[in-house]
Amino acid sequence: MAKEPKPQEIISQINYKPPQKAWMDIPVEIKEGMFCYGAKEKSLQTLDFPNARAWSVLDEDWKLPEKWDKIVLEGMAERLKKYRSFKIFMDICVRCGACADKCHFFLGSGDPKNMPVLRAELLRSIYRKNFTAAGKILGKLGGGRKLTIDVLKEWWYYFYQCSECRRCSVFCPYGIDTAEITMIARELLNLLGLNIEWIAGPAANCYMKGNHLGLEPHTIKNSIDFLVDEIEEKTGVRVSPTFNRKGAEILFVTPSGDLFADPGTYTCMGYLMLFHELGLDYTWSTYASEGGNFGFFTSMELAKRLNTKLYSEAKRLGVKWILGGECGHMWRVINQYMDTFNGPADFLEVPTSPITGTEFTNAKSTKMTHISEFTADLIKHKKLNLDPKRNDHLKVTFHDSCNVARGMGMFEEPRYVIKSVCNNFYEMPENTIREKTFCCGSGSGLNASENMELRLRGGLPRANAVKHVQEQYGVNMLACICAIDRAALPPLMNYWVPGVDVTGVTELVANALVMKGEKERTTNLRGEDLSWIEDEESKSTDETQIRV
Amino acid sequence: MTLNDILAKNRESIINRWFDLIVDSYPQNTADFIKSEKNRFANPVGWTIKKGIEDIFEGIIQNKSDAQFFPILDDIIKIRAVQEFTPSEAISFIFLLKQAMCEKIAIENTELFAIESKIDTLASISLDIFMECREKIKQLKTNEGKK
Ligand code: SF4
Ligand code: SF4
Numbered sequence: 001m002a003k004e005p006k007p008q009e010i011i012s013q014i015n016y017k018p019p020q021k022a023w024m025d026i027p028v029e030i031k032e033g034m035f036c037y038g039a040k041e042k043s044l045q046t047l048d049f050p051n052a053r054a055w056s057v058l059d060e061d062w063k064l065p066e067k068w069d070k071i072v073l074e075g076m077a078e079r080l081k082k083y084r085s086f087k088i089f090m091d092i093c094v095r096c097g098a099c100a101d102k103c104h105f106f107l108g109s110g111d112p113k114n115m116p117v118l119r120a121e122l123l124r125s126i127y128r129k130n131f132t133a134a135g136k137i138l139g140k141l142g143g144g145r146k147l148t149i150d151v152l153k154e155w156w157y158y159f160y161q162c163s164e165c166r167r168c169s170v171f172c173p174y175g176i177d178t179a180e181i182t183m184i185a186r187e188l189l190n191l192l193g194l195n196i197e198w199i200a201g202p203a204a205n206c207y208m209k210g211n212h213l214g215l216e217p218h219t220i221k222n223s224i225d226f227l228v229d230e231i232e233e234k235t236g237v238r239v240s241p242t243f244n245r246k247g248a249e250i251l252f253v254t255p256s257g258d259l260f261a262d263p264g265t266y267t268c269m270g271y272l273m274l275f276h277e278l279g280l281d282y283t284w285s286t287y288a289s290e291g292g293n294f295g296f297f298t299s300m301e302l303a304k305r306l307n308t309k310l311y312s313e314a315k316r317l318g319v320k321w322i323l324g325g326e327c328g329h330m331w332r333v334i335n336q337y338m339d340t341f342n343g344p345a346d347f348l349e350v351p352t353s354p355i356t357g358t359e360f361t362n363a364k365s366t367k368m369t370h371i372s373e374f375t376a377d378l379i380k381h382k383k384l385n386l387d388p389k390r391n392d393h394l395k396v397t398f399h400d401s402c403n404v405a406r407g408m409g410m411f412e413e414p415r416y417v418i419k420s421v422c423n424n425f426y427e428m429p430e431n432t433i434r435e436k437t438f439c440c441g442s443g444s445g446l447n448a449s450e451n452m453e454l455r456l457r458g459g460l461p462r463a464n465a466v467k468h469v470q471e472q473y474g475v476n477m478l479a480c481i482c483a484i485d486r487a488a489l490p491p492l493m494n495y496w497v498p499g500v501d502v503t504g505v506t507e508l509v510a511n512a513l514v515m516k517g518e519k520e521r522t523t524n525l526r527g528e529d530l531s532w533i534e535d536e537e538s539k540s541t542d543e544t545q546i547r548v
Numbered sequence: 549m550t551l552n553d554i555l556a557k558n559r560e561s562i563i564n565r566w567f568d569l570i571v572d573s574y575p576q577n578t579a580d581f582i583k584s585e586k587n588r589f590a591n592p593v594g595w596t597i598k599k600g601i602e603d604i605f606e607g608i609i610q611n612k613s614d615a616q617f618f619p620i621l622d623d624i625i626k627i628r629a630v631q632e633f634t635p636s637e638a639i640s641f642i643f644l645l646k647q648a649m650c651e652k653i654a655i656e657n658t659e660l661f662a663i664e665s666k667i668d669t670l671a672s673i674s675l676d677i678f679m680e681c682r683e684k685i686k687q688l689k690t691n692e693g694k695k
Binding site for chain 2: 100431450494
């Protein structure tokens with residue numbers, strides 16, 4: 001009988017280590033769950049984008065135009081000339097690796113090509129080969145490589161796995177912003193008609209109808225009317241918003257998603273209630289009916305086109321300034337790019353709160369102020385009658401949305417507002433908030449359904465920090481000031497941290513807001529029972545009596 | 549000494565080896581990072597795996613019931629369910645405990661047999677959790693599609 005092998009002997013023969021290869025030698029493998037469907041012919045046609053055609057990502061043939069490589073290289077040359085930052089970002093990376101482990105997609109997937117430095121290298125290698133002497137001569141040795149169809153597919157796969165969140169840039173000693181490299185890469189891909197439908201569709205809708213969902217004016221009015229009825233039912237107060245009203249002092253713009261999808265609708269009810277309570281002279285527009293800008297995830301040119309609409313509408317209506325709702329990338333566009341695109345908006349006035357007289361000089365050029373700044377100023381001047389007790393069933397933490405945090409630098413205002421309207425607030429750990437905040441995993445137009453695995457991976461670092469405050473303090477509510485977050489975080493919480501819900505900050509404000517003429521609030525805006533407040537109040541009165 | 553005593557005595561070296569074996573299934577530079585970064589928030593995958601296998605190991609020594617392993621396994625499997633692993637790859641980390649034990653302690657075939665059945669049970673629980681996670685992801689996709 002043969003000698004029975006020892007377990008050690010059997011097991012030592014098994015090799016679990018994957019083979020080691022240089023990154024350039026590992027061909028891209030496009031996997032289900034990791035990508036969004038390709039842009040539809042109709043969407044690209046609407047936007048006047050090249051190579052509109054029916055195509056499928058999983059097909060071998062992507063139906064590219066002839067000489068597609070020439071188009072890409074010429075596009076690259078043009079952008080190297082036009083954007084000094086792009087040229088610098090291509091040249092100065094010393095591959096120190098400080099950014100490598102800072103991307104949520106790398107942390108969640110373990111895929112090295114999700115390391116920001118490697119993501120950029122996908123493009124940089126083509127830059128070296130075609131635009132630097134060393135790369136031309138040394139080829140691979142000089143870090144260069146030829147632009148092939150596989151490289152192009154790799155670009156498409158990985159540049160639509162970057163949410164342009166800028167977290168990596170915070171850690172780069174040279175300030176290289178990989179998000180901007182992704183933006184350029186996406187511009188180049190768009191020269192060949194290689195967008196994703198989740199971006200191209202909403203952008204086309206916005207271009208034609210004024211909002212991502214493609215809502216027509218009467219639909220917008222109907223849905224806001226529905227929210228008005230809801231508010232009356234919950235508070236007894238009938239608010240009366242106006243639409244496209246010329247001569248209003250303020251134009252209010254917010255992401256269209258908040259008109260339709262929970263929990264955004266509660267935040268939208270919050271705006272309506274707050275403005276009514278203040279007696280604000282403001283109007284909604286059914287044309288500039290979208291704060292978000294999916295053009296920004298496509299090209300600078302399209303971002304500018306969509307941004308223009310807000311300002312044209314402000315001009316048409318003759319308002320003095322624009323107030324913006326809780327949105328992420330709307331604010332990044334306003335803060336970082338609007339002034340170059342369409343500014344200065346000289347036909348408007350510097351935003352000034354009609355209630356407190358505060359002049360928002362930070363918005364001197366763009367003339368657009370953030371709802372959290374506006375609300376924080378109201379609270380600071382004690383202009384709101386607030387009862388934070390109504391939020392006592394909540395233990396709240398705050399997710400800094402990448403765009404508002406790193407794209408705008410706003411950290412304090414939303415926290416100040418939350419702490420004024422909620423008694424229980426807990427911060428997540430320091431390396432996961434403020435400028436180091438982790439992306440929701442679905443930013444920059446990646447919040448589709450077909451790429452759910454990608455979103456869940458990318459959202460893991462954020463969810464992991466939420467899980468920590470849930471375990472430590474019993475946190476049950478994740479507040480944010482971004483509509484994509486309000487759509488993207490609920491499934492993320494559902495998967496990773498069940499028991500934590502998601503809210504906009506203005507929803508919390510509205511629930512705490514004591515309105516003139518309101519009836520006793522028996523439920524909050526979500527229709528959840530508030531009778532426990534009375535029980536607690538009577539309990540505390542009893543206790544006081546006993547103590548007396 | 550019983551096997552459990554031996555395991556308890558060699559706890560750290562077995563767990564460390566087990567951890568390395570699991571992490572080595574990732575590409576080299578990823579594995580290097582997962583092993584070296586100790587902060588929970590800077591390295592969620594590494595931290596979750598480490599914490600998870602420590603708890604599993606402890607559970608084995610303490611002869612915990614099968615049901616008690618569910619929440620412990622859940623955190624690791626959730627991650628593997630979104631990381632492109634096939635079901636068998638996803639649960640393979642459980643079997644690596646055998647290799648770690650064999651490398652770190654002298655173990656006889658009869659003893660191995662005893663602990664093997666526990667490990668097999670954990671693997672089948674893991675498979676159930678994995679399938680639940682995949683089902684949940686499918687549901688999330690459908691819900692999102694409806695929006
Ligand atoms: S931190 Fe900056 S310089 Fe260092 S590898 Fe990353 S991008 Fe390059
Ligand atoms: S911008 Fe964000 S998503 Fe993109 S590489 Fe950097 S950290 Fe990753």
